[in-house]
Amino acid sequence: MNPKYKILTTICPFCKYGCELSIQEMNQGNYKLHQIEYLKSSGINQGRLCPRGNSAKILLSHPKRLTYPLFNNKILKWSDIIQDIQKLIQNSSPENIAITYDCNNTLEEFSDIYNFAHALKTENISCVYFHPEQFFNYAVSEIKQIDIKDLNNSKFLLVIGDIFAKSPVISKHILDIKYSDRNNKIFYFDVIKSKLAGFADKFIWLNPNTEPLVLLALILESSRAAKNIISNKYYNELTKLLPTIYEFLNVKQKDIQDICQTLLNNPHSLVLVATDFGKTKDPLLLSLLSQLFASITPSKKYCSLALASIPLSNIKFSTILNKIRDNKIKILIHFGEEFPYYYPQLHQFLINLDVFIYTSMLRSNRDLLAKRNYILPVTSTIEKQGTINTLWSKTTIKPVIAPIDGAKSVSEIITLLHPHLNRNAKVNLNYKSPIDIERLINRCIEYCKNFSINTNSDDFHLIGEESAYNYRGYFNDCSKEVKINPITAKKINIKNNDRILLISNNCQKVFITKIVNYLPLDTVSVSTDLPDNRLLFPIQFDNLTNEIMISSSLVKIQKEKV
Amino acid sequence: MAKQNKRIFLDLDYCIGCRSCETACRSAFGESRICYGEISETVTLPIACRHCEEPLCARACPFEVLKVSEEGLVLQASFHCVGCKSCILACPFGVLDKNLFYRVSQKCNLCYDREDGPRCVASCASGALKYLTEAEINKILISKRFISRSPFWRRT
Numbered sequence: 001m002n003p004k005y006k007i008l009t010t011i012c013p014f015c016k017y018g019c020e021l022s023i024q025e026m027n028q029g030n031y032k033l034h035q036i037e038y039l040k041s042s043g044i045n046q047g048r049l050c051p052r053g054n055s056a057k058i059l060l061s062h063p064k065r066l067t068y069p070l071f072n073n074k075i076l077k078w079s080d081i082i083q084d085i086q087k088l089i090q091n092s093s094p095e096n097i098a099i100t101y102d103c104n105n106t107l108e109e110f111s112d113i114y115n116f117a118h119a120l121k122t123e124n125i126s127c128v129y130f131h132p133e134q135f136f137n138y139a140v141s142e143i144k145q146i147d148i149k150d151l152n153n154s155k156f157l158l159v160i161g162d163i164f165a166k167s168p169v170i171s172k173h174i175l176d177i178k179y180s181d182r183n184n185k186i187f188y189f190d191v192i193k194s195k196l197a198g199f200a201d202k203f204i205w206l207n208p209n210t211e212p213l214v215l216l217a218l219i220l221e222s223s224r225a226a227k228n229i230i231s232n233k234y235y236n237e238l239t240k241l242l243p244t245i246y247e248f249l250n251v252k253q254k255d256i257q258d259i260c261q262t263l264l265n266n267p268h269s270l271v272l273v274a275t276d277f278g279k280t281k282d283p284l285l286l287s288l289l290s291q292l293f294a295s296i297t298p299s300k301k302y303c304s305l306a307l308a309s310i311p312l313s314n315i316k317f318s319t320i321l322n323k324i325r326d327n328k329i330k331i332l333i334h335f336g337e338e339f340p341y342y343y344p345q346l347h348q349f350l351i352n353l354d355v356f357i358y359t360s361m362l363r364s365n366r367d368l369l370a371k372r373n374y375i376l377p378v379t380s381t382i383e384k385q386g387t388i389n390t391l392w393s394k395t396t397i398k399p400v401i402a403p404i405d406g407a408k409s410v411s412e413i414i415t416l417l418h419p420h421l422n423r424n425a426k427v428n429l430n431y432k433s434p435i436d437i438e439r440l441i442n443r444c445i446e447y448c449k450n451f452s453i454n455t456n457s458d459d460f461h462l463i464g465e466e467s468a469y470n471y472r473g474y475f476n477d478c479s480k481e482v483k484i485n486p487i488t489a490k491k492i493n494i495k496n497n498d499r500i501l502l503i504s505n506n507c508q509k510v511f512i513t514k515i516v517n518y519l520p521l522d523t524v525s526v527s528t529d530l531p532d533n534r535l536l537f538p539i540q541f542d543n544l545t546n547e548i549m550i551s552s553s554l555v556k557i558q559k560e561k562v
Numbered sequence: 563m564a565k566q567n568k569r570i571f572l573d574l575d576y577c578i579g580c581r582s583c584e585t586a587c588r589s590a591f592g593e594s595r596i597c598y599g600e601i602s603e604t605v606t607l608p609i610a611c612r613h614c615e616e617p618l619c620a621r622a623c624p625f626e627v628l629k630v631s632e633e634g635l636v637l638q639a640s641f642h643c644v645g646c647k648s649c650i651l652a653c654p655f656g657v658l659d660k661n662l663f664y665r666v667s668q669k670c671n672l673c674y675d676r677e678d679g680p681r682c683v684a685s686c687a688s689g690a691l692k693y694l695t696e697a698e699i700n701k702i703l704i705s706k707r708f709i710s711r712s713p714f715w716r717r718t
Contacts (some may be wrong), residue, residue, distance in 0.1 A: 006590055035589075036586070036677070038685050040684070048582070049586065051585035053583055054585035054685060099630050168578060168582060171576075171580070172687065175575070175578075179575065193603070195579045195603075210689045467580075469581045475584070475588065
């Protein structure tokens with residue numbers, strides 16, 4: 001090792017898997033990132049990193065990194081901008097102010113944000129993380145989230161969604177399980193025949209939006225166990241729906257029964273779930289039913305793979321949006337990284353704001369939303385200290401890189417805005433929210449009854465795809481690519497590299513066709529790693545949780561006229 | 563100096579096509595020196611430079627920019643490369659990227675600046691890439707044949 005450099009270790013900030021990230025930096029006290037180092041001795045990942053982790057250097061020294069505060073795209077001094085914001089807050093009544101937060105904050109920062117809202121006497125504080133993964137925070141029963149030992153000891157895995165694309169680092173553990181014993185099995189359900197299907201012992205290729213149905217079939221096939229959790233009245237009603245469910249699933253009943261028996265008769269079985277942006281119609285049902293099935297397996301263990309760990313708020317953002325629409329909220333203060341640009345669906349509401357103050361790591365070229373827009377440069381998780389929740393445990397992080405000049409952490413910004421903030425007040429951050437099983441069953445019945453697989457011949461299912469490699473478009477910008485099954489492409493007379501127009505209820509956009517074999521019939525997929533394509537997916541207000549739900553969509557396809 | 567006889571070995575049974583190897587290389591050198599191919603949509607294949615004993619890329623280079631070092635590595639003196647692409651055409655495995663980076667072809671140097679071996683191997687998310695001697699590679703191949711775990715046998 002060159003003595004000019006030293007190595008410091010932190011937790012990779014790009015998802016909550018909790019990989020250790022080692023950084024080699026100049027040994028001159030200036031904490032400047034030189035290169036990423038891969039230490040075999042470090043953490044659960046033993047130095048291994050996914051493309052997201054490998055992009056740390058790109059993000060930290062990104063040419064668009066914001067290093068000065070902006071007011072309506074004009075550079076201002078920190079002192080001036082803080083004075084401006086303080087005056088605006090003082091001259092406004094607490095009911096007219098709302099505070100929001102997204103992921104990429106430490107637990108201490110989440111506490112500070114709640115204390116700041118308390119100090120401003122506003123009750124309008126809400127979480128703004130609308131990725132379908134947010135529904136993994138809703139639970140029906142007390143089941144255990146796994147630790148790394150449980151994962152390594154498991155023998156039979158039920159995987160729903162492409163966990164290898166979501167968290168590639170988990171693949172080593174899973175493939176070690178598979179190859180350690182010939183009797184160990186991986187069962188995999190997904191709409192996309194992803195690379196994980198190549199490793200699965202049994203892959204079931206689902207029709208779009210049928211993930212909740214296959215889970216319901218699994219629960220009902222385990223009749224004895226299911227009767228313990230579902231009352232007789234509902235059990236009988238659901239069982240009557242079973243033949244219809246199998247019609248939609250395109251799966252043999254015997255296959256489901258075999259998988260069910262294998263998983264329920266083994267103490268080392270485990271359920272792993274992941275979902276992408278816009279991939280499924282009802283992510284809440286996907287989350288709750290997978291937990292319900294996990295609760296009847298002998299291990300009662302479950303693992304949801306998500307990119308973020310974020311406390312739930314009592315007031316949902318849908319309530320705040322309604323207040324913004326009714327001109328009851330005039331000032332929105334947001335603490336996090338890049339909201340609202342990741343959810344362009346919300347712009348129609350946010351243009352009603354008078355003042356929009358938000359923190360961001362990168363400069364954006366997009367239009368300003370409110371009349372007065374204040375953008376404050378914020379530090380990355382690698383540049384700050386505190387505690388974060390990973391998938392496996394609560395971990396303390398230290399700053400391994402000196403913060404970029406001009407950027408401040410969320411806590412520092414809150415201190416500037418409110419110098420006498422009482423940080424001693426205890427804040428209960430809530431990461432799980434229970435849902436009544438009866439309401440869940442009613443929703444299942446409704447879902448089954450309203451489900452229809454046959455779309456009009458003009459309509460195609462649009463689903464979202466995400467992968468660590470496409471993260472922020474650093475390595476592969478597939479925002480202009482639409483993928484389509486060859487049979488469907490032939491049906492509508494489309495060839496590779498043809499330019500086509502996708503028309504959803506929200507918007508329309510031109511894409512370049514790529515024909516792939518891994519999608520089901522009458523389904524097209526677009527990459528949702530970048531915000532550009534996210535606008536194709538509609539927002540709904542979920543009636544059970546009151547959360548904003550962004551689900552898969554139906555689109556029409558038109559060949560672009562030259 | 564002892565001859566460097568370790569090479570990058572790909573265990574296809576573990577490769578999940580996440581392209582971590584490619585991004586690790588790109589993060590360190592600005593452009594990836596490991597090539598990524600797909601056998602089918604579910605089977606992927608990163609291809610790294612084999613550092614051949616008699617490298618055709620070095621033979622094809624008109625300016626002798628590519629040379630076999632004392633340690634047995636095929637190294638490139640980037641400063642002298644004129645970007646003629648002869649090495650790219652000559653490589654029988656198609657490892658060298660046809661796109662030039664700053665008008666220079668990209669050639670793997672097995673990260674000789676790093677004591678623990680190449681970055682792509684260290685970063686491999688699924689543990690598919692290994693840095694092994696020829697004897698170690700043969701040992702793996704023989705054991706694999708006995709348990710019939712060839713990628714084409716395993717993957718459907």
